[in-house]
Amino acid sequence: MSATLLGSALAGLGLSGSLIVAIGAQNAFVLRQGLRREHVGLVATLCFVSDATLIVIGCAGLGQLIQAHPAWVSAVTWIGAAFLTVYGLLHVRSALRPQALQADAPVTPTPRGTVIRTVLALTWLNPHVYLDTVLLLGSIAGRYPGAQRVAFAVGACTASLLWFxxxxxxxxxxxPLFARPGAWRVLDGLIAVVMLTIAASLLLAA
Structure with a gap:
């Protein structure tokens, strides 16, 4: 790989990495599933594939197209805010239910289908994902010609792969830290705050 292509790939890696590390709906769910040791590979794969798909679509030029139709962004914003509000309230309920936080009791496995639906909803109904991957990364990728744009997209996708x-x-x-019920209570409370804060910010922006 030439120095020019490597520079483009590193730019994509760095920018995508800085965006994806921020606390959000996807990350909170991946973290929780990792702590539960439940469907971790499936969740990480779904998040990565979804993220990579949106990055590629954005870098291919869809980001500029969406910017020309603000009504599309507005519609996704309202749908995403509603979903995140419901999801946040569910975690409030979990944080307030001690019987659901007994670390020494068998954890009821979440059905695979439920996990898949949740991951896809948290990804595809979250306007922040579109703003970061399709619009922001897509608009910046548009400044790179030909092979450099491809390298930029590859770098951005690599950041997503490594992170999830x-x-x-x-x-x-x-x-081991989350072997105590109180730790799960705190985690569910933080997730609820994150979800409801993102939903509120979306509604205010809309």
Whole structure:
């Protein structure tokens, strides 16, 4: 790879990495599943594939097209805010239910289908994902010609790959800390705050 292509790839890697590390709906769910050691590979893969798909679509030029139709962004914003509000309230309920936080009791596995639907909803109904991957990364990728744009997209996708698998499987190391019910209460409370804050910010922006 030439120095020019490598520079473009590193630019995509750095920008995508800085965006994806921010606390959000996807990351909170990946973290929780990692701590539960439940469907970790499936969740990480779905998040990565979804993210990579949106990055490629944005870098291919869809970002500029969406910017010309603000009504599309507005519609997704309202749908995403509604979903995140419901999801946040569910975590409020979990944080307030001690019987659901007994660390020494068998954890009821979440059905695979439920996990898949939740991941896809948290990704595809979250306007922040579109703003970061399709619009922001897409608009910046548009400044690169030909092969450099491809390298930029590859770098951005690589950041997504490293982050989601690292977060999911890295969370397993925190499992001893979450052997206490109180730790799960705090985590569910923080997730609820994150979800409701994002939903409120979307509604205010809309």
């Amino acid at each position: 698998y690292g977060l999911g499987y890295g969370a397993v190391r925190l499992a």
